[in-house]
Amino acid sequence: MALLILTAAIEFPGHTSAQTVEESRVKAAYLYNFAKFVEWPSGVFRSFDDPAVICVVGDEHTSDVLEPAVSGKKVNGRPVQARRPHSPDEFKSCHVLFIGFSDKERIAQLLSRLQRSSVLTVGQSEEFIPLGGMINLALKNTTIELEIDPDASNAAGLKISSRLLVVARLVKAPGQPGGER
Amino acid sequence: MKLPTNLTLAHKLILTMMATSSTALLVACIFFLSYDVITLRHSIAEHLDSLADITGANVAAALTYNDPKSADLVLRALQAEPHIVAARIYDGRGRAFASYRRAVSASPVAELPELPPARGRRLEREQVTECNAIIFDGESIGSVYLVSDLQEIQIRLRRFVIFALILMGACSAVAFLVAVLLKRLISRPILDLVETTKTISREKNFGVRAPKYAADELGLLVDGFNEMLAEIEFAEGALRAGHAESELFINSVPSILIGTDSLGYVTRWNLAAATAFGLPAGAVLGKPLQNCEIRWSDLQPGEKVDSWFRVESSEKRENVTFERDGDRRFLGLTIIKVDLFPGGKGTGFLITGADITERKTLEEQLRQAQKLEAIGQLAAGISHEINTPAQYVGDNAKFLQETWPAVNKILGLCLRLREESLAGSVAAATIAELLQSTEEADPTYLLREVPQAIEQTLQGMERVSKIVRAMKEFSHPGSEGKCAININHAIETTIAVARNEWKYVADVQTSFADNLPPVLCLAGEFNQVILNLLINAAHAIGDVVGNNSGCKGTITITTKSDSSWVEVQIQDTGAGVPENIRARIFEPFFTTKEVGKGTGQGLALAHAVIVKKHEGQIWFESEVGKGTTFFLRLPLALSETGVSLAATV
Secondary structure, three states, rough: OOHHHHHHHHEEEEEEEOOOOHHHHHHHHHHHHHHHHEEEOOOOOOOOOOOOOEEOOHHHHHHHHHHHHOOOOOEEEHHHHHHHHOHHHHHHHOOOEEEEEOHHHHHHHHHHHHHOOEEEEOOOOOOOOOOOOOOEEEEEEEEEEEEHHHHHHHHHOOOOHHHHHHHHHOOOOOOOOOOOO | OOOOOOOHHHHHHHHHHHHHHHHHHHHHHHHHHHHHHHHHHHHHHHHHHHHHEEEEEEHHHHHHOOOOHHHHHHHHHHHHHOOEEEEEEOOOOEEEEEEEEEEOOOOOOOOOOOOOOOOOEEOOEEEEEEEEEEOOOOOEEEEEEEEEHHHHHHHHHHHHHHHHHHHHHHHHHHHHHHHHHHHHHHOOOOOOOHHHHHHHHHHHHOOOOOOOOOOOOHHHHHHHHHHHHHHHHHHHHHHHHHHHHHHHHHHHOOEEEEEOOOOOOEEOOOOHHHHOOOHHHHHHHOOOHHHHHOOEEEEOOOOOHHHHHOOEEEEEEEEEEEEOOOEEEEEEEEEEEOOOOOOOOOOEHHHHHEHHHHHHHHHHHHHHHHHHHHHHHHHHHHHHHHHHHHHHHHHHHHHHHHHHHHHHHHHHHHHHHHHHHHHOOOHHHHHHHHHHHHHHOOOOOOHHHHHHHHHHHHHHHHHHHHHHHHHHHHHOOOOOOEEEEEEEHHHHHHHOOOHHHHHHEEEEEEEEOOOOEEEEHHHHHHHHHHHHHHHHHHHHHHEEEOOOOOOEEEEEEEEEOOOOEEEEEEEOOOOOEEEEEEEEOOOOOOOOOOOOOOOOOOOHHHHHHHHOOOEEEEEEEOOOOEEEEEEEEEOOOHHHHHHHHHHHH
16 A cells, blocks of 8 residues: 555556556545545534545546555545445445546536535546536646646535645636636 | 063053953853854754745645646745755655755755655754655655755854954943053052052161051051061161171171181171281172282191181181281181081181281290290209309419419529529528428428319319300200201200209119110200200109208109100109199190299190100100109101291291
8 A cells, every 4th residue: 555655656657548557556546645635524424433435436447456555544534445336325425536437428417416415526537627527637648637626626515725736737617717727 | 371470560450350351251252152053053953844844744745646846836935945055855755856956045055865865954064954754644755855054143143243242342441441440449559569669678768658548458468568567677677786786796806707608708807807917808808818918928838728618617727827017927717617508508617716926926935935944944053063163163273372472482492592503602591591481381282282273173164164065055056957966965965954953852864775866856945845854853853852851863864766766765753743634734834833933834845846846756654652754756757847847937
């Protein structure tokens, strides 16, 4: 696990359509670290040791890496659970949800279901923010860039640490005032 | 460090006060400065520590999400901290993630290590470095390394030094003013004290007193000084009095008193010395005695005045002579070596003595008187000795004179008878007259007596001339030096001269050695000695037998010789010398005889003549009631000095 964290910032050489193990590890690390920079509204956790649940859907590679990596780890004093949700209820019980597929319809459908639930949505497609997602892992050249729409997360009652915002590119969903920073 | 010891007291006081205040201030400044520098370094380090933590926290997200640009931005914010020279962020693998170097920096740009250095703080001379782990949510995700220069400290140091210099300058000025005001408290009494000492040494007046200002230690010093002055004044008076007294004593001593140091430089010269040498003290003090204007003459052969200053303890010098006003003066001196200081640190000499010229003269006169006395004493006896033959020479002459008219008459008649017989007619009257005259003249008597009278007259004259010759020989007129004499003959002469002194009380027997060699001696003085001893012997016997009692003692005079000496023994059968006076009999003026009979010079003279002038020996053996024997021994070989010494006396 430590290895995973330490290697989270590794640049991976080249990008191929077939997702490499290295790329999956970086993504898993990103997801795990989001839990540290985000503050959920009170009431989401019932007790101080309620686990922080990181869900991955539509990216089996990342799930495979994430699950062993977070086992036994804690974030802000909470144990971390990695899940592969199937039902809408299960989606809602997630705290971080990584949507690995890039089908716009499915993304929009999933996001609309999660409206008014305090789930940090993370995607990896160009359309993810415009569709109402909060954080997008954009593959640029050989590195992964963060794109964040703070309005979306604010609407869900989530507070993203300014420190995270500093390292990310802030993006506005179309129709929203302000636009790209 | 060399202290300025020649400054005046006032300046020293000012200097002391200023030095004290400056030193205190300096120490305080150094202390505060050190404290400030240390605390400042620590606070800089503390600040650096928190800055590193803040930076670490700020770059946590950038590290987590691999965003070096963002980290660079964070580091660039360090520009607000002017003393941060450089900074670097290392990722979890220890690789440089983001770096920062200040564009404008007074200190050289620090080298940033490629690999993260050891965690923690390092306070170096020029800079402080801090390397902290970046902890994010309990996990170390990298490290931050900050380098801060110490310019702040240097600036502060500079300011502090300037401030301290100004402070010290101000304090020195104030201290100087205070010191100038305060120094009078201390320096004035001391300056007065100094002035007092100057007055004393200038005027030699110990009656001066120093003024006292306060009852502090200086006051006590002044008191002590004044007390000391009083004591000195008293002691000086006593010393002067004592010195004057001792000077008076020394000058009152009738003896010569000369003090010298170990080299003979004159330090004391009393009045008696001045009188004796005719030189005032001022003419000799401080000069070597041998260089003083004294015309020494005839010291002991080879002796110089210098040699006096080599004597150990003390020595006597008799017959030191010098010439003064054309006269030869005699001194009897004693040279005494004295330790001037206890412990033998310095020696000097005390020469004491007297001008014994008068005594010498008196002694000479006394010697002559004694000689005259002896001769005078002899004169009666000698006159008697001469008188006896002279008397019968006279008697015989008178007898011849008385006889002569009768003889003359007979001779005249004989002449007439011869003329008448030649003429052929002899008158009977003439024959009758001749017969009558012859009868009257008693020719038998005359023929017997006249030759006897002539014979006796000639014998008497012979005795007289013998005595006169002996007297002449005895006194040896005109013979000053030593000459070889026949001791036996000399003794016989003396016996003859003194005959009248002993003939009534003793018989003189002589036992002379035949082969006695001639002895070199002063004949007159030797005879005098023998005479003295002979007369003493006669007196000793006379005391026993009484004069003219008819009972006589014996004086035996014996001579004998050895290869190196001739000995004379004069033995009497007198009463002997009592034990209690035996040690004193050779002392001058010692006598047991009644006043008028002896001067006490006889044996002293004998001793002087035999021992000093002839280097001989004289001693005696005596048994009370039986008699005394005097022994004289004269050496046959006189030493050179003995001859020359004798020749000078």
